[in-house]
Amino acid sequence: MSKKTTIYDIAEKLNITAATVSRALNGNPKISEATRQLVNDTAKEMNYEQNKLALALKSGKSFNVGVIVPRIDSNFFASVIRGVEDELYPQGYHVIICQTHDQKSVEIENINSLLNAQVDGILMSISNSGPEETRNFDQLLKKNVPLIFFDRKEKIPGVSSVTIDDFKGGYQATQHLINQGCKRIAHLSNNRKIEIFEKRYLGYKQAIIDNGLEFDESLVIETMSKVDEGRKSTKILLDMPEPPDAIFSSSDFVALGAIQEIKSRGINIPEEFCVVGFANEPFTRFMELSITSVDQSPVEMGRIAAQVFLEEVGNSKKIKSERQVVLTPELMIRKSSLKSSVLAK
Amino acid sequence: MSKKTTIYDIAEKLNITAATVSRALNGNPKISEATRQLVNDTAKEMNYEQNKLALALKSGKSFNVGVIVPRIDSNFFASVIRGVEDELYPQGYHVIICQTHDQKSVEIENINSLLNAQVDGILMSISNSGPEETRNFDQLLKKNVPLIFFDRKEKIPGVSSVTIDDFKGGYQATQHLINQGCKRIAHLSNNRKIEIFEKRYLGYKQAIIDNGLEFDESLVIETMSKVDEGRKSTKILLDMPEPPDAIFSSSDFVALGAIQEIKSRGINIPEEFCVVGFANEPFTRFMELSITSVDQSPVEMGRIAAQVFLEEVGNSKKIKSERQVVLTPELMIRKSSLKSSVLAK
Numbered sequence: 001m002s003k004k005t006t007i008y009d010i011a012e013k014l015n016i017t018a019a020t021v022s023r024a025l026n027g028n029p030k031i032s033e034a035t036r037q038l039v040n041d042t043a044k045e046m047n048y049e050q051n052k053l054a055l056a057l058k059s060g061k062s063f064n065v066g067v068i069v070p071r072i073d074s075n076f077f078a079s080v081i082r083g084v085e086d087e088l089y090p091q092g093y094h095v096i097i098c099q100t101h102d103q104k105s106v107e108i109e110n111i112n113s114l115l116n117a118q119v120d121g122i123l124m125s126i127s128n129s130g131p132e133e134t135r136n137f138d139q140l141l142k143k144n145v146p147l148i149f150f151d152r153k154e155k156i157p158g159v160s161s162v163t164i165d166d167f168k169g170g171y172q173a174t175q176h177l178i179n180q181g182c183k184r185i186a187h188l189s190n191n192r193k194i195e196i197f198e199k200r201y202l203g204y205k206q207a208i209i210d211n212g213l214e215f216d217e218s219l220v221i222e223t224m225s226k227v228d229e230g231r232k233s234t235k236i237l238l239d240m241p242e243p244p245d246a247i248f249s250s251s252d253f254v255a256l257g258a259i260q261e262i263k264s265r266g267i268n269i270p271e272e273f274c275v276v277g278f279a280n281e282p283f284t285r286f287m288e289l290s291i292t293s294v295d296q297s298p299v300e301m302g303r304i305a306a307q308v309f310l311e312e313v314g315n316s317k318k319i320k321s322e323r324q325v326v327l328t329p330e331l332m333i334r335k336s337s338l339k340s341s342v343l344a345k
Numbered sequence: 346m347s348k349k350t351t352i353y354d355i356a357e358k359l360n361i362t363a364a365t366v367s368r369a370l371n372g373n374p375k376i377s378e379a380t381r382q383l384v385n386d387t388a389k390e391m392n393y394e395q396n397k398l399a400l401a402l403k404s405g406k407s408f409n410v411g412v413i414v415p416r417i418d419s420n421f422f423a424s425v426i427r428g429v430e431d432e433l434y435p436q437g438y439h440v441i442i443c444q445t446h447d448q449k450s451v452e453i454e455n456i457n458s459l460l461n462a463q464v465d466g467i468l469m470s471i472s473n474s475g476p477e478e479t480r481n482f483d484q485l486l487k488k489n490v491p492l493i494f495f496d497r498k499e500k501i502p503g504v505s506s507v508t509i510d511d512f513k514g515g516y517q518a519t520q521h522l523i524n525q526g527c528k529r530i531a532h533l534s535n536n537r538k539i540e541i542f543e544k545r546y547l548g549y550k551q552a553i554i555d556n557g558l559e560f561d562e563s564l565v566i567e568t569m570s571k572v573d574e575g576r577k578s579t580k581i582l583l584d585m586p587e588p589p590d591a592i593f594s595s596s597d598f599v600a601l602g603a604i605q606e607i608k609s610r611g612i613n614i615p616e617e618f619c620v621v622g623f624a625n626e627p628f629t630r631f632m633e634l635s636i637t638s639v640d641q642s643p644v645e646m647g648r649i650a651a652q653v654f655l656e657e658v659g660n661s662k663k664i665k666s667e668r669q670v671v672l673t674p675e676l677m678i679r680k681s682s683l684k685s686s687v688l689a690k
Contacts, residue, residue, distance in 0.1 A: 047487050064458050072426065072442065078418030081444075094458040097417065097442040099426075113409050113439040117462035142392050227631075256631060286572075286601060288633035 005046045014042055065093050065309065066114035068124035070102045070152075076279045076298050077125065080150055083302020084123060091310060093120070100127040111140055121146040121309045126154060128191040146312035150305040151296070152194050160312070160323040162305045166196045169294040169329035170203025173248045173276045176292070176331055178211045180274050180339050182246035186219040186237050188230060188254045200250045200278065219244055223254050230257025238265060245273055246337070252277035252284050255291055259336065274337040290334035297327050350391045359387055410438050410654065411459035413469035415447045415497075421624045421643050422470065425495055428647020429468060436655060438465070445472040456485060466491040466654045471499060473536040491657035495650040496641070497539050505657070505668040507650045511541045514639040514674035515548025518593045518621045521637070521676055523556045525684050527591035527619050531564040531582050533575060533599045545595045545623065564589055568599050575602025583610060590618055591682070597622035597629050597638055604634065604681065619682040635679035642672050 007025070011018040016035075024031045024039035031039075067084055069077040085095050096117065098110035107127045114122055122145060137156060140147055149161035177185050187204045190197040201220065208215045218240070223233040230253060237244055238261065249255040255277030259269060267273050269289060277284055277293040284291035304325050315321065352370070356363040361380075369376045369384035376384075412429055414422040430440050441462065443455035452472045459467055467490060482501060485492055494506040522530050532549045535542040546565065553560045563585070568578040575598060582589055583606065594600040600622030604614060612618050614634060622629055622638040629636035649670050660666065 062461055064462055066441075071423075072417040073420055073423030075418055078416075081417065085444075085446075094454060095443070096411075096458060096462060097444070098440070099430075099442070101430075109439060113441060116407055117409055117441060117464075119462075283628045283631060286628060286632065 005043075010039065010042050010046060013046070014038065061120055062118040063093050064117060064119045065095055066098065066117070066119040066122045067095055068098050068100060068107065068110050068114070068122060070100050070125060070127050072097065072099050074279070075281045076151075076296060079298035080125070080302035080305070083299035084306045085302075086299070087303045087306035088310070102127040115140070115143070115145065119145065121148070121313055123148045123150060123305050123309060125150050125152040126194070128152070128194045128197075146309055148305050148308050148312070150301055152196055158322050160308045160321075160325075162301050162308065162325040162327070163196065164296045164301070164327045164329045166199035166329070167203040167206075169278065169296070169331075170200035170248070170250075171207045172203075172329065172331045173278070173292075173294055174204045174207035175211070176333065177246045177248060177274055177276060177337060178207065178213065180246070180270070180337055182274050183213060184216070184219070184242065184244045185213075185246045185248060186221070186244035188221055188223045188233050188247055188249040188251070188258065190225055190250050191222060197250055204248055223249075223251070225251040225253050227253050227257040227260070230254030231261045232257075234258040234261040238262070246275070247273075248276045250278045252279045252281040252291065252293055255293070255336070256283070259289065259291065270335065270337050270339050274339070276337050280332055284332075285334065289336055292334045292337040293332050295330045295332050297330070301327060350388075355384065355387050355391060358391070359383065406465055407463040408438050409462060409464045410440055411443065411462070411464040411467045412440055413443050413445060413452065413455050413459070413467060415445050415470060415472050417442060417444050419624070420626045421496075421641065424643035425470075425647035425650070428644035429651045430647075431644070432648045432651035433655070447472040460485070460488070460490065464490065466493070466658055468493045468495060468650050468654060470495050470497040471539070473497070473539045473542075491654055493650050493653050493657070495646055497541055503667050505653045505666075505670075507646050507653065507670040507672070508541065509641045509646070509672040509674045511544035511674070512548040512551075514623065514641070514676075515545035515593070515595075516552045517548075517674065517676045518623070518637075518639055519549045519552035520556070521678065522591045522593060522619055522621060522682060523552065523558065525591075525615070525619055525682055528558060529561070529564070529587070529589045530558075530591040530593060531566070531589035533566055533568045533578050533592055533594040533596070533603065535570055535595050536567060542595050549593055568594075568596070570596040570598050572598050572602040572605070575599030576606045577602075579603040579606040583607070583612075591620070592618075593621045595623045597624045597626040597636065600636055600638070600681070601628070604636065615680065615682050615684050619684070621682050625677055629677075630679065634681055637679045637682040638677050640675045640677050642675070646672060
C-alpha cells in the first residue's frame, strides 16, 4: 500500500503552512484565489482529492449507509436492500452491504467494519446463532450513529424497527391449511429466540386452538433455513407413528426441502399433504408445483427502513424518536396447498 | 449526527497538547506510562476508541475489502462473495459489498464510496450497461489500491483477473445440444460488449461450425438476464417461420423464461425442444424439469480472486504483477436437454 498524500505533503511541496493548505482546500475566503488554485492543482497532481474522508470527518457525514443482513443470496434480503437503495440513492447516499452468515461474532465485526468505514447509519436484520448473551449495541448507540432494525430485531429502547406482523402471517398460513381440511398441521420453525420466528409459531398455535384442533408440541421442530435441513426435519415428521397431513414452514427453503422429502415417498401434494412456506422467494412461484407462501413486502420494508433512517439522521441528537413500523403480510396461495376437492366445494 | 471526539477534545479535557495525546495513543515511548494510561482512559470515556480510522489512515490499511457486483441476488455472485470471505476472513479482512444493478454510473459511485470507506482493495465484476465510453479506472489505479476483476472484466494492463473459460462453456453446451440431435440451435446472449458474453457466443458459433451445421445469426438475440426478458426473446424465436429446436442461453434466468414460454405453447421439453442455461443457479436443479447449465465454480473463483488480492496487497508498489487466472467450466446435464430417445441409444 502506498502512503496517502496528506496536507503536510502539499504544504511541503509548496513551501507554505499546512493550515494554509487546509484553508485553501476548504474554500476559506481568507485565502487568495491564486493560492487556492495552486493548492487545488497541487493536491490533484499529488492525488490528494480522494481525501473526501477528511471532509467527511469534519462534516460528520460520509453519505455511506451500511446494511447488515444474515445472507445476501435470499431474495427477501436482496429485495429489502433494493428498497433501501431506491429510497436513499436519490438523497445522495450509497449503500454498502455486509453479511453475517447468521453468526453473531461476524455481526459484531461487521458493525465495527462499517463504523470504521464511517457510515452515517446502520440498517440491520440480526443473525440467529452464536453465544447466548445479549448483543451489545452500546458502542454503536453511544456514537449516535442511527441504528434501524428490519425484519429480525432486538428490543432496544430508542431503536426503531420495521417488521411485518409475523403473528398474523403464521395465523393466516395455518388458517388456510385448516380451511383446506388439514387436521394435523406440523410447524417447521427456526430459532425461536428470534422474535419473528416466535411470533410465526404463536400465530400458528393460536389458529390451531381457535379452530378447536388439538395442539401437539411434538409437531414443532426448529430447523435452520436450508433445503437439506427441511428435508431432514420432514423425515422425522413423516416417520412419526401419527404423521402430520400438512406443514407450515417459517422458511421457503425449508418448505422446498419438505416437498422434496414428501414427494420422494410417493405422497401426493396437495391432495394428501399440504405445504406452506414463508417469505415468497421467487422460486416458490417458478416451481412446477408452485409453493404457497407469505409475502412480506420486502421492497416496501426496505424503503420504510430507509425513510426512518433519513428522519433520524436529520434529527439533532437531542431528539430521540423511536418508530415501530409493522407491515401486514399477504398469503400467496399456490398449488402446494390448494386442493381441487376443496376448490370444487 | 453527533460530532466525533477528536484528540483536541481529549487534549482540552486533560489540559495537555494534542501532540501529546496523539503520541500517547500511538504508544510513543517518549510518553510516560502514567500519561499514556490517563489518555487511554479519557479516550475510552469520551468514546474515542472508534477512531481506528486515524490509525488506518496512518498504517494505510483499514482491513476492509470492497466487492462490487452487478447484483447480490444471484447465486453466482453470492457464491463468489462467499469464496472471497472464506479466504479473507482468516486473514483479518472484512468484506463490504456494493451492487451496481448493472449500471455503469452506479459502478463509478460505488468505487468512490468504497475508496471513501478506505478499503484496502476492490474486487469487482463489471456492469453491462450505461454509456459506451471506456470506464476510467485511472483514479483507482493511481492510488495503488489493488483492483482485481472476476468473471466480467476489462482488459487493463497490470490488472489481474479470475474468469472461467467462457468460450469452452459455450462450446460444451452447444456440443451437448448437437449430441442430443438438435439441428437448429438458438442462442440467447447478453450484451456482447462484455467479454464473457462474446466468448460464450463464439464458443456456441464454433461448435455449430465444427459440426457442419448451418450458422444462422438471426437465431442469436441479446437478452437482459431476467426471466421475463427470456420469455420475450423466446416468443420471437418461436414465432419465426423456421423456429429453432433448442436454446443455449448465457443466463439461467433467461433459460427459465424460455422454458415457461415453450411449455405455455404445449411444446414438449426435452423431446421436442432442448434448453441449456449458464451459471448453475440452484433453482436449475430444484425445478421439477431441472435445467442443464454450465457451472462456473464461483466459490473457487472468489477464493482465487481473494488470493490474488492478498498477493498484491503484500507487494511493494514497485512490483507490478498481473495474473490472469482462467478456470474450467463444467456442464451439468439435467432434464431440460436430456432426451430419453438419445439416452436409450
